[in-house]
Amino acid sequence: MATSSSDRRAAVDKIRRDAQRADQRQGRIIILLSVLAALVIIGIPAVPIIKGMLDTNSVAKLNLSAIGAKASVCGSRILSPGTGTQQHVDPGTPVDYSAEASPPAFGQHEVYPDPIKRKMYTEIDRPRVAQLVHNLEHGYTIVWYDSTIADDSAAMTDLKGIADKFQGEDDFRKKLKIVPWLKTDGKPFPKGQHVAITHWAKEAAKADAAAAKKAKVTADAGVWQYCSEVSGQALQEFMTAYPYLNSPEPTAG
Missing domain, CATH: 1.20.5 (Single alpha-helices involved in coiled-coils or other helix-helix interfaces)
Structure with a gap:
């Protein structure tokens, strides 16, 4: 044929x-x-x-929730009344965050936040903490990691994989920073914990109503979650409970 x-x-x-x-x-x-x-x-x-x-x-190639350990490696979210909205200092001005848990989840901060483009940093190029607190005011979620994670190549590969999921500048749902917490920055994380997830919320999530009541949170709140390992699943759950819109200034970059 x-x-x-x-x-x-x-x-x-x-x-x-x-x-x-x-x-x-x-x-x-x-x-x-x-x-x-x-x-x-x-x-x-x-x-x-x-x-x-x-x-x-x-x-x-993995979905965010499949990167790293299960969410069970993280503790419950911790809340504290937030302060410092629009309280700016000049770049490089020392700011004391020692009154709250480490790392900070709210407070006085530098005039300019770190641009949205860069998602992950190491010790040699990380923005100043006071600059990152301004990012928190704008609705960013920050994943802080300590030296134990920094020295673990597998854990760092997981963090890089997470950062890749949030590339882009136009979608504010991708407001994420992954940065090291250094010994010179302040108090270490709680014993056995090597990752801290923080967010500056305008109000407590419904799932955290009991924790908010215990902490006497009525409006702005700092939110922390500590983990012993990197967990994409925990981060996904955290950012679902506390999206960028739940922040003092969500429409700023």
Whole structure:
């Protein structure tokens, strides 16, 4: 039976697509082998680097709730009456947050928040704490991690995977910062806890009504949740309970 022109075009298109995919796979393999060869030439151990690349790619494919440990590694959310709305200081001005839990979830803060574009930081490039508190006023959720997490490559890979889920500048639902809490910043997290999630809320979530009543929260509230490990599931639940709209100044960037 004769083959129609449309069938021939479809067959040609399939061959072309298959060839393009093969070229892409071959290209990725060539790049990977080139990187490996370069590392060997300059004497840098390649296996840990390649493994890190593969681990990061693997985590990036997971849903947020599947990254890291289950939410059970985190304690209950803690609330405290919030203060400091629109109380600004000049950049670099020392601000004492020691009266509250570490890290801060509200308070006096610098004039300018950190821009929304960057999601994750390390010790060498993190914004000042007082600057990040301004981000909290604008509805950001901040994930703080201590040196135990910073020294754990698997945990850092999980945090990078979480940060990747929040890339973008136009969607305020992605108001997230992942930053280290340093020994020089103030009191450490509670014993055995290495991650702290914080939010500056305009009002307590309904799920936290009992905790709010106990803490005598009537309006603005600082919200904390401490975890022993990184947990995307806990973060998702936290940000569902405390979205960016639940904050003193949610429409600011």
